[in-house]
Amino acid sequence: MIRLNSVQRWSLFVALVLWAIIVIFPLYWMVTTTFKLRADIYAGPALIPWVDFVPTLEHWARVVARYQQVTRAMANSAVAGLASAAAATFIGGMAGYGLTRFQYKLGFLRNRDIAFWILSNRVLPPIVLVLPIFIMFRTAGLVDSRAGLAIVYTMFNLPIAAWLMLEYFKQIPIDLDESAKVDGATYMQILTRIALPLARPGIIATFLVCLMFAWNEFIYALILTFSRAQTLPLVVAGQATQHGPQWWDIAVMATITIAPLLLVTILLGNRLIAGLTAGWGQ
């Protein structure tokens, strides 16, 4: 193990603090903007509340009262996100479990070819898929609906979900299945009594990753929704490009958009890191 003397340790610490400031400053600037009066926003670099400026809830109150689309967008983001994350985790989990426990042959495709085919769907640029999906959804009456968004997000998250779940199920020794089978357990019992409980941390991590991608997603929502089913990122982008000068209101909306994920990262930080990097670099 490389050892540092105390001068080196503390200079390293200072360098990392500098990067931490770069990470935090844009966030801090936006969040404090939501609490500043217009005069303070235009006056100069007001940084510290109660010293440089007197915090106000004016903008928050106005956004909540005046922009009904914000509350609706929160509901849309939550519904499409939760539904698609659950569906992607479930369907991806089924595929991941199957691919680690059975031998498949689809034409010339074997298990690992199927796994790679599933994963490779993730790299397709959305702009290629979204034009035909728009036409399909128009025919099916799914444009500008939560159901439509949830369906697209399930497809969009499925490759990652299947891949992560496969990594988790792979870590559960197949011997456990074998011995349960010898004891007379059915496939269903093996799945519900052995595989699922052992994979629980993986299921939670996969669900969170899918939820994050769906919550933050932009291009599908941009093209497939226009009023009723708009999500939070779309409201932020729409306001930002149409009403440039209302910086404070849009800052409130953007803060609402990032708040849940900041919270999740603070609460589950290390577990999330473990989930994201599962099966990496061994």
Place this chain on the structure above:
Amino acid sequence: MQKTALTRRTLLLPAVVILLGLSIFPLLFSLALSFGDWGLGRGIPYEWRGLSNYAALLADGRYRNAAFNTVLYVVVTVSIQYVLGLALAWGLFLRPPGGRIFRVLFIFPMMLAPVAVGYMWRLMFQSRIGAANFFLAALGFEPVRWLSARWFAMSVVMMAEIWQWTPFMFLFLYAALMNVPTSPIDAALVDGASRFQVFRHIVLPMLMPISIAVIMLRAVEAVKILDTVYVITHGGPGNTTESLTMYGYNVGLQYFNLGYAAAIAYTLLLVVVAIAIPVIIFFKKEVSYT
């Protein structure tokens, strides 16, 4: 045994059906669109045009500009993200005080909606109320109209991208570093190697395959850049900072020229495939199955 076969198929079926219906079918649909013309909303039926859309791309200055911008965004942001991510990973690998807190703090940006990140940086570089100009003023400089000049505007987009995705590089390089075997490092240290020599001649070579993988993964995602450009510059001033995805979106859903938009999208797909195939081959070698 028959029941096993049924279970086996049922497990895979939903995933295959969804991907065939919503990914592979649209992919082929788009290909067909790119060889034709379809005025959706103008009541014009699909008409086969052969390669004329692709031929038109060659003469399209706005397309060339968008393609150039996209390449520039990818090359600049991904290389800087890699260098910064590697430096941060190495820094935390040396176990500084407060390492666990830094580790969580450093991954914040990649968790946030790119649209909100774009807005954050737009707010920082807004000419009248942005932090950047306030600091320039404090140092005695004139305010800069960042978003009204092409190269300044592109730099702001790049800063937002670097800020958001350096954490991705950091996270996966750090995870890889934690799995690097320590005995060669210890042996080199015993032999009197400096820390820099250990990093340069032992750690860096061991991280090579992982480095190539994360760079390619980032590049595949970065090529599709839309959200930050859309919010920070909206392609402007003029169309000078537009990316390929943004141009495709404008052509397809603002001008409703689906055939031409599909052709733009397909050229992007070719780039993605060219980057992705080496990554997939790499991963295929790394992963073994039961």
